[in-house]
Amino acid sequence: MTEIRGADLKVLGLSKTFGKQQVLQNLDLEIAPGEFVAVVGRSGCGKSTLLRLLAGLDRPTTGGILIDGEPLRQINHSARVMFQDARLLLWRRVLENVGLGLRHDWQAQAQWALEQVGLGDRSREYPAVLSGGQRQRVALARALVSQPRLLLLDEPLGALDALTRIEMQRLIASLWQEQKFTALLITHDVEEAVSLADRVVLIESGKVAMDLEIPLARPRHRGDAACAAIVEHILERVLNPSATSKTTLLSRSF
Numbered sequence: 001m002t003e004i005r006g007a008d009l010k011v012l013g014l015s016k017t018f019g020k021q022q023v024l025q026n027l028d029l030e031i032a033p034g035e036f037v038a039v040v041g042r043s044g045c046g047k048s049t050l051l052r053l054l055a056g057l058d059r060p061t062t063g064g065i066l067i068d069g070e071p072l073r074q075i076n077h078s079a080r081v082m083f084q085d086a087r088l089l090l091w092r093r094v095l096e097n098v099g100l101g102l103r104h105d106w107q108a109q110a111q112w113a114l115e116q117v118g119l120g121d122r123s124r125e126y127p128a129v130l131s132g133g134q135r136q137r138v139a140l141a142r143a144l145v146s147q148p149r150l151l152l153l154d155e156p157l158g159a160l161d162a163l164t165r166i167e168m169q170r171l172i173a174s175l176w177q178e179q180k181f182t183a184l185l186i187t188h189d190v191e192e193a194v195s196l197a198d199r200v201v202l203i204e205s206g207k208v209a210m211d212l213e214i215p216l217a218r219p220r221h222r223g224d225a226a227c228a229a230i231v232e233h234i235l236e237r238v239l240n241p242s243a244t245s246k247t248t249l250l251s252r253s254f
């Protein structure tokens with residue numbers, strides 16, 4: 001078995017305010033090394049804000065983040081982020097996009113990463129000739145090329161068609177299983193969250209309102225009754241926010 005090399009993440013009393021708007025409010029969350037956590041919640045509940053704070057791209061108003069027990073004070077160098085748009089440099093070849101920022105042996109490393117995502121034979125091409133799904137594969141290769149200990153995924157499959165999306169979900173699941181990084185996925189798709197994650201976390205009123213373990217073996221099949229029951233349970237909870245803003249930790253056996 002490969003040794004777990006994922007980052008250990010602790011979010012303690014995290015708050016973030018923009019002007020008068022309190023987006024995150026005393027949010028606590030722990031993610032163990034190598035764990036895959038999906039974050040869901042209504043639009044505007046603060047999911048991307050949380051991800052930006054974890055990446056060190058923004059600073060909390062109060063509270064803190066510990067990475068392997070160390071307070072995060074600047075850019076999180078153990079993390080890489082993948083966004084909904086691939087954000088590739090159109091004037092650079094695919095290999096250069098993936099290897100950007102690497103120093104030694106960058107071509108071999110970028111080629112390795114492209115092979116991991118099934119695009120080993122497209123390295124000499126420019127992003128413009130690739131499909132949307134292939135561009136997201138390049139973005140995934142770029143995120144994984146430096147073998148990050150934490151992969152932050154901000155709705156990375158949101159713009160893809162249904163089939164490409166399923167292929168990408170399978171790819172992410174298999175790379176996570178092989179490489180053992182810690183993963184945090186933001187998604188609007190509860191089925192996607194349940195098919196990929198060890199835990200699904202719901203953010204509501206700036207806090208973790210539900211933290212549910214997904215006790216399903218892998219590989220998971222979205223059509224399975226057990227999978228569908230969990231999706232239904234989460235959707236019910238998302239659509240029926242609690243009357244109070246008090247945190248409720250829901251756990252239920254499926």
Ligand SMILES: Nc1ncnc2c1ncn2[C@@H]1O[C@H](COP(=O)(O)OP(=O)(O)OP(=O)(O)O)[C@@H](O)[C@H]1O
Nearest residue numbers: 018019021023041042043044045046047048049050
């Ligand atoms: N830099 C910023 N300046 C001011 N307000 C911001 C900033 N970033 C986010 N916000 C506000 O914080 C709130 C939460 O935004 P965030 O993008 O985190 O939500 P989200 O849950 O990711 O939403 P969605 O699911 O629609 O992507 C929104 O009301 C947004 O307008």
